[in-house]
Amino acid sequence: MDQTRRDVLRASGGASLFAMLAAAGLLRSGPTLAADWNKKAFESKNIKDALEALGAGSPADSADIVMTAPEIAENGAVVPVAAVSKIPGTESIAFLIAKNPTALAASFNIPSGTEPSVSTRVKLAQTTDVHVLVKANGKYYMTKKEIKVTIGGCGG
Amino acid sequence: MKTFQATIFGMAALAIAISAQAQDYRTQAINSMHRDFHAHGIAGMDRLDEDTVQTICNRTGNNPPKDLAERLQQDQFEAIKYPADGNYLGDWKAGEKIAQRGRAMTWRDKIGKTSRGEPNGGSCYNCHEIDKKTTSFGSIGNSLAHFGKTRGYGPAVQKYVYGKIYNAKAFNLCSAMPRLGHSGTLTEAQIKDLVALLLDPNSPVNK
């Protein structure tokens, strides 16, 4: 496994930095790489399939996940979303968008020492529920919020 | 001919009111645009030239002397082409589409058609509230919601609305509203559809 990871690193072009770090003995846990990308989950067309592909089943609703997002997005192309999990032992936070062509937008792995709090910006195809899925101590929890996408401008 | 006379009249009246220096900056502005602009698609350089109405409005800060404004409005009014069949009401559903569509007449569009090949839009919602269901509307024009309901549906109103859309300057010389028929933006049938949007009792505008 270690050998494989190092090979991938060496092949990754931008890895000279890591070669240096590794040589200096600094590279204790290497960066995870794109190989981890869950194709099936990212290609799922709806929330249910995406949850299944992530192995999340039917997550319990949780009030301990706080999502910050606009009620109405000024522009569906760039919608700021943030999530904070107050659930102890949070390992990952994912954003899923019900009415996008593919539901899973992003999944963040939270190592210990990193706060279970992330912000990013997503695209929304239309007015939709946005779900935040949290994995904590091997269990899944979820919350959701509707974000309205306006049309507008004068179309000239 | 009449327009020509009015213009002469207008120029004479205005020559007194406008200082030589302001006139100079105006001339410079026009020269500057003629030097710096270029034709693009259907938007030719002739679009930089003012017609009589534009000249008078430009030279008076959109506040022409009353008698001059009335004369020119009359000219504009007389040039309105009302439907030969005397029927002003088209299809409100088609009218709603025209009112929603903002594309027409830019250098990306074609003659009578948008860049997407649709018939020209009237851009009505850009400036007016019309059907209350559309919450994305502008405020440059007044609200047209419940237009027929509050103003009546009769033939006189229909004719007025047709004329106003065809040439808003016939009623208010320096109105911000484009002369949608006069400029060749909308066809007779399209204007009828817009009249129906405002004045068909079945139109959602009157619900």
Next chain:
Amino acid sequence: MASIKLRAVVALSGFALACAAQTGQTAAPMKKAAGGAKSAVAADFEKFRDIMAEASPAELFEAKGKELWHTKRGPKNASLEKCDMGLGPGKLKGAYVKLPRYFADAGQVMDAERRIVYCMVTLQGFKEKDLAKKPFSSASKTPDPVSLVTYVAGQSRGMKIAVPQKHAKEREAYKVGEEIFNYRAGPWDFSCATCHGHDGLRIRTQDLPNISKKEGAVAAFEGWPGYRMTGGRMHTLQWRLNDCFRQQRFPEPGYVSETLSDLLTYMGVNANGHVYKGPGIKR
């Protein structure tokens, strides 16, 4: 014949009055009516625009522009480090908020982008004709002057807008700009002022700044160059004015032309005294 029609006008004058508000001058009550629902939405938009501004994608273009400024490029293999944006060669701190201004070497009033193009031509040997070919950002490309303007504008972040009116040419640019601003023509009889010469107007849900007054001029100056969320493109005021003229149904204004510098002088001077926040975010 004429008298019959005249009578028709008189008979309908009641309706004419009802529609007089279509001129725009009397649109204020409308705004108020729609105000309640809109302000909550506007407040929400503003809050999230502030969140966006904390880490604006415009910064990516500032970084790119900085790199371009210092790199030797063009037929003359020179950087732009000797380019004088008005405060002396290479002096960029506070230069953007004092543009447009008169440049003796060019004998002209120039806005930021016009000056950058001038420098790219004189110092680096690029041809203005080539730079004017595709001057605006597309889905796949951000032209160099756009990134450069963004970089230069970023160097005036937090500084007061102070567009000069000392030189006679600068005062003339303002006056000519004002005339262009108010000039109605084209098939739709629009001037810049039709949309941007009155308080409190909107096109659809978009607020229209009244550029003839300070508050509106500030709103128009502010946020440019801007990262447009639609399409995710960086745009400058040259693009903004080009698109205004398109929607004004005019022919197309020349890129970095005097006409546009004059209009930007009019807008900039009207905005004087306000603190510029730097490159911004646009819907």
Next chain:
Amino acid sequence: MADPMRIRAAVKDGGVNVKVLMAHEMETGQRKDSAGKPIPAHFIQHVSAMWQGKEVLSANWGPAIAKNPFLEFNFKGGKKGEKIQIIWTDNKGDKRTDEATIN
């Protein structure tokens, strides 16, 4: 070659607050060009943040992340003057690494 990222890392409330902007199209693969041809998907799939040789955050992304992506997170333990690195990899195998100093 990909354009540089903007990374801001600052000590805040006993941890380190990291804000990252990445220059990337994030093309969804759903759009068509003006000739009607589908524009192929091109998006960042993976992001990794490193501090002192430790991965402090990793992320898998789909094309629904907005163009010129933004990412913000907080981790404990970082001190002023230390470096953090951000690495992204996209679906075409392009990658970019940038470094910033915590201040």
